[in-house]
Amino acid sequence: MTDDLGLAGTRELNRLRVMQALLRNPGSSRNDVARLTGLSRPTVSTLVDELEAAGIVEQHADRNEERPRSAGRPPMYVSLAPRAAFAVGLDFGHQHIRAGVCDLSGSPIADDWSRAEVDHAPAASFDLAHELVQGVLESANVDRRHVIGVGMGLAAPIDSATGTAYVEGILPSWGGISPAEEMEARLGLPVQIENDANVGALGEHMFGAGRGVDDMVYVRLSAGIGLGLILGGRPYRGKCGVAGELGHVTSVEDGMICRCGNRGCLETIASPVAVAGLLEFSRGEPVSVQRLLELVQEGDRGARRAVADAGAAVGNAIAAVVNVLNPELVVIGGDLAGAGAVLLDPLRTAIERRAIAPAVAAVRVTQGALGDKAEVLGAAALLLSQAPHALARRLLA
Ligand SMILES: [Zn+2]
Numbered sequence: 140m141t142d143d144l145g146l147a148g149t150r151e152l153n154r155l156r157v158m159q160a161l162l163r164n165p166g167s168s169r170n171d172v173a174r175l176t177g178l179s180r181p182t183v184s185t186l187v188d189e190l191e192a193a194g195i196v197e198q199h200a201d202r203n204e205e206r207p208r209s210a211g212r213p214p215m216y217v218s219l220a221p222r223a224a225f226a227v228g229l230d231f232g233h234q235h236i237r238a239g240v241c242d243l244s245g246s247p248i249a250d251d252w253s254r255a256e257v258d259h260a261p262a263a264s265f266d267l268a269h270e271l272v273q274g275v276l277e278s279a280n281v282d283r284r285h286v287i288g289v290g291m292g293l294a295a296p297i298d299s300a301t302g303t304a305y306v307e308g309i310l311p312s313w314g315g316i317s318p319a320e321e322m323e324a325r326l327g328l329p330v331q332i333e334n335d336a337n338v339g340a341l342g343e344h345m346f347g348a349g350r351g352v353d354d355m356v357y358v359r360l361s362a363g364i365g366l367g368l369i370l371g372g373r374p375y376r377g378k379c380g381v382a383g384e385l386g387h388v389t390s391v392e393d394g395m396i397c398r399c400g401n402r403g404c405l406e407t408i409a410s411p412v413a414v415a416g417l418l419e420f421s422r423g424e425p426v427s428v429q430r431l432l433e434l435v436q437e438g439d440r441g442a443r444r445a446v447a448d449a450g451a452a453v454g455n456a457i458a459a460v461v462n463v464l465n466p467e468l469v470v471i472g473g474d475l476a477g478a479g480a481v482l483l484d485p486l487r488t489a490i491e492r493r494a495i496a497p498a499v500a501a502v503r504v505t506q507g508a509l510g511d512k513a514e515v516l517g518a519a520a521l522l523l524s525q526a527p528h529a530l531a532r533r534l535l536a
Pocket residue numbers: 386387388397398399400401402404406
């Protein structure tokens with residue numbers, strides 16, 4: 140048990156333990172909390188009553204299960220009060236910014252987004268993000284003093300230990316900029332940065348298709364291609380945050396030069412922008428990613444072929460990941476995931492053809508459940524894990 144709050148007293152530390160147990164196990168009985176914390180049942184009861192009086196914990200009658208009337212007085216369950224604290228998530232894509240606010244239960248209560256030239260105009264992007272955050276806090280009627288902080292997903296490798304973003308060749312105009320400091324200066328709230336695919340993985344792991352799955356891979360097929368890893372139930376970032384740069388794995392030996400300086404990277408043939416670009420010759424006009432997805436829905440043969448080939452290319456790259464890491468689940472997210480089976484079927488087939496049989500038998504491949512909100516929810520979730528400490532500090536103030 141850490142004591143970094145200066146929580147010298149046993150009571151404060153025990154209160155922290157109860158809040159941590161309830162954050163991970165909402166809807167626990169008092170006996171459950173005693174078991175989870177190792178505290179005695181009377182101690183738990185006293186602490187829960189105190190926390191309830193402070194508006195941090197609430198009691199409810201059941202877990203929505205049907206109980207026969209004859210069963211008598213129903214047992215009471217306790218959870219952290221959803222509106223006791225909030226976390227903000229920010230998702231910086233290459234061409235958009237999305238902001239969202241979650242309550243303590245992880246439920247999104249407001250979100251908004253805007254197009255932005257993130258790659259080329261960092262200062263304007265930070266200003267826009269500031270406006271979006273103010274807007275969502277206002278529309279959700281959230282008191283800023285109850286906001287734990289802001290998680291910020293960024294389409295670049297991030298060394299979370301030092302807060303360094305490796306932007307060279309990835310975000311051309313961001314050299315020498317500290318994104319977290321820029322946003323903290325504007326918002327007056329603590330800001331934590333993380334790679335966009337990593338926050339997408341965390342979002343799907345905590346709230347979406349990957350709930351309860353300890354070993355999963357999340358693939359973000361957006362302007363870039365990123366991969367977020369949850370291994371043994373925890374995010375895996377590698378030595379300095381570069382783990383999961385699937386987009387820059389070589390797919391075509393003599394392919395196009397990539398923005399990273401290498402040649403034939405997966406991103407040059409399978410990012411949504413690259414796939415949409417394949418249709419310009421046959422259609423005689425520029426094709427946006429949104430238009431590409433519409434064409435797929437309309438059954439356009441060329442659009443479906445382009446997306447299917449991208450699915451196979453991504454599947455070939457993921458087959459190696461499946462062999463190396465033996466995940467239980469591969470979640471496909473990002474813009475291109477909207478193409479559904481047209482993308483996923485050839486992607487699955489490629490994994491089946493290339494990965495070894497037991498790894499294939501162990502893995503499920505599915506579309507993300509959160510759509511384009513996976514990243515912003517995951518970014519907010521980065522901060523939710525710190526809620527018990529923030530609430531403990533509030534109780535001392
Ligand atoms: Zn590359």
